[in-house]
Amino acid sequence: MTKKIIRSYLFFIFLFRFPFAFHHAIYVLFLIDNGMSMSQIGLINFAFLAGVFVFEVPTGVVADFFGRKFSVVLGTFVTGLGSLVYFLSYSFWFFVLSEIIVAFGISLISGALEAWLKDSLDMNGYKEKIGGVFSSGEITTRIASMSGGAIGAFVGISSLRLPLLISGIGIIIGAMISIFIIDESYFEKKKLGWRKSFYGMGLIVKKSIHYGYKNKSIWYLVLAGSMFALVLQPLNMNWSIVFEQKIGLWIVSLAWVGIKFFEMCGNYLCGRLIKRGVSEKTLMVIGVIEVGVFVFLAGMIQYGWIVLVSFWLHEVGRGIFNPAQKAYLHDNIPSTERATIGSFNSMIVKLGAAIGWVGSGILSDLLDVSLIWIGSGAICFLVILILRKLK
DSSP states (O other), X not given: OHHHHHHHHHHHHHHHHHHHXXXXXXXXXXXXXXXXXXXXXXXXXXXXXXHHHHHHHHHHHHHHHHOHHHHHHHHHHHHHHHHHHHHTOOSHHHHHHHHHHHHHHHHHHTTHHHHXXXXXXXXXXXXSOHHHHHHHHHHHHHHHHHHHXXXXXXXXTTOSSHHHHHHHHHHHHHHHHHHHHOOOTTOOOOOOOHHHHHHHHHHHHHHHHHHHHHOHHHHHHHHHHHHHHHHHHHHHHHHHHHHHHHTOXXXXXXXXXXXXXXXXXXXXXXXXXXXXXXXXXXXXXXXXXXXXXXXXXXHHOOOHHHHHHHHHHHHHHHHHHHHHHHHHHHTTSOGGGHHHHXXXXXXXXXXXXXXXXXXXXXXHTTSOHHHHHHHHHHHHHHHHHHXXXXX
């Protein structure tokens, strides 16, 4: 039974991530093509990240009260709708609206999916470390994103708008299929009126914050994840522009494949090291060090192909950090508040990303990208100091 649960988890990830990635590689180029400046692009993405920040805890409570399956399926439908609205949008404010819709959908999925996996495995006597499953999930995500993004970038050569249409339709199809592959028959829905439901929300949120207060490592983990997300945003924003300018538009699809491939290598390495007994804390530190070193090098070097290789190699560190961070979090929180605390973590991390994205958008209009990347590499070492405080 546990193997079936893991297969369902991985299958859903592919169903969602493959179409969702169709517009990722050409996203910034699409917005520029529609007349957006870098500062405006920063604000558009701030709308998404701020939306996730606002929605994370309430949607986590939805999952805890009404079921993780309900939350995941609904979130997938909403995300697909957001992509279709993006396809139909041509102005700054409609782009912002699209991001808010997608943010609501993503918030319904985040936290709930991992909570469903962990609880389902626990109920069926799974004895191995959950970090190995999260590592497999990250690898599946990279395979889906790599293939979807590469196809979308190829389609984008003829039309930068068409990948958004394909993305929206594909995600909605995935949502319909997910109804049948996610089993949560054991979950008992809470039969509460709206007044009692909101009271229950307050109790869960209060309980989650109180738990984090008593367990300082959770707060250090959230802070480190938030700062790490902040320093990554200049890379997320500018990579396609940098490689288009230094090499050419044709390289974007290949660069995307390399990005996801090397991140997947990090996911695989993380899973192998967890099975050998390496602690999640150590793996997170290793991941951040690698990101800092290669991002610093990418900013220092001007030759296009060397910049590309350095950028690819920093993705290994990202791939190590993400599953290790998830594993540490879920191994240190109680089942009853797992979805809510997971969403709280995601909320604060998204806040850091929001600040990083807006800041990088403003800085990109003022400074050379290489200087911003050098700064990101240097800040990574502050993240390491925070991670060292974990138990």
